[in-house]
Amino acid sequence: MQLSVIILNYNVRYFLELCIISVQEALSAIDSEIIVIDNNSHDESCAMMESHFPHIKLIKNNENVGFSKGNNIAVARAKGEYICILNPDTVIAEDTFTKILAFAQEQKNLGIIGCKLVDGAGKFLPESKRGVPTPWVAFTKITGLYKLFPKSNIFDKYYAGHLDENQTGEVDILVGAFMFMKRDLYLQVEGFDEDCFMYSDDVDLSYVVSKQGNQNYYFHETTVIHYKGESTVKDGTYMKRFQESMNFFYKKHLKSNGLGSLFFAAFMKMGIVFFFFTRKLQHQTQKKIVPTAYYLYSNSEILVNRLALILQKKVSLHNIETQKELISCFNKNHKSIEIIFDNAIYSFKEFITFIELAQNKGFTFKIKPENAEFLIGSNNSNDRGEVIKID
Structure with missing residues (x-):
């Protein structure tokens, strides 16, 4: 094998x-x-x-x-x-x-x-x-x-x-x-x-x-x-374990005592304080993105109608061939657009390629896995993602 x-x-x-x-x-x-x-x-x-x-x-x-x-x-x-x-x-x-x-x-x-x-x-x-x-x-x-x-x-x-x-x-x-x-x-x-x-x-x-x-x-x-x-979940327990793990690596491979160890421990504690202040600031300044429009990349009218009922907003059909046009005009329409990929129609590689191409344009993304009854995605690397059940 x-x-x-x-x-x-x-x-x-x-x-x-x-x-x-x-x-x-x-x-x-x-x-x-x-x-x-x-x-x-x-x-x-x-x-x-x-x-x-x-x-x-x-x-x-x-x-x-x-x-x-x-x-x-x-x-x-x-x-x-x-x-x-x-x-x-x-x-x-x-x-x-x-x-x-x-x-x-x-x-x-x-x-x-x-x-x-x-x-x-x-x-x-x-x-x-x-x-x-x-x-x-x-x-x-x-x-x-x-x-x-x-x-x-x-x-x-x-x-x-x-x-x-x-x-x-x-x-x-x-x-x-x-x-x-x-x-x-x-x-x-x-x-x-x-x-x-x-x-x-x-x-x-x-x-x-x-x-x-x-x-x-x-x-x-x-x-x-x-x-x-x-x-x-990045909470106090996470940071405690993170500090323990880095101390573990340092003692195992680099230095186990002396000034080097004190230096490393001091900067680990500084890092933890910095982490908590950064996370607090991120949560204070970060606004929850509420889509004003949904674009479904699919060819399924049935799925469009199902999503419109669940999301309580209009969902419009799109296809991969229009992606560059959509990305280029995005900043002109000032909408918070969430793009949903139907994996029954489009591959994971096409989805990954699209989100790389559209990064920093203000879009949010979700994917509907083939034969699955949910949408799933995450808007950034700091917070947990979102699952929307559509069964």
């Missing part, structure tokens, strides 16, 4: 369903398997899996064992030559795995491959490629120096500024939302370190893999949506 896709789920039932639908399309021509491991969700995720995807291997944990242990359990049962660790709040293009497999097979001393990630509004997520979080790198991130000197290997190492988002190349660290590698290598390095419950596990694995002489890559030729924030 070529590929095993591992999806660790915790309480994101509808995003998980969307993810699996997209992954199945992307694996249609590949000898592969999907393994979903659930960390004791209480939102009917497992019932949905058993009802909608009975052919997919489902592992049900009796407790939340964390990101590291959960993925290790699943990889131990995987059969693929390659594995892909994948977040459940992602959408995969139909050719994602085909492209990455071809790239992987060309490399020597292959470590981990990551790809271009965008949020639900089509905006590039800079954590798609990162550097090792040394105290200096953490300092440039917390103080915002990386923004003043973009693409600098000195000041913008946190987000691997030496590489453009549309440039494939070598990087140190990749994000756990999408990590593609050989299963044998994963087992050789003993997978994710289970002493880390979550948050720096991907940093640790990337670092361990590269330290053994393997090369990690950021691959830009395919884009994956990551509805960032769906798998984790």
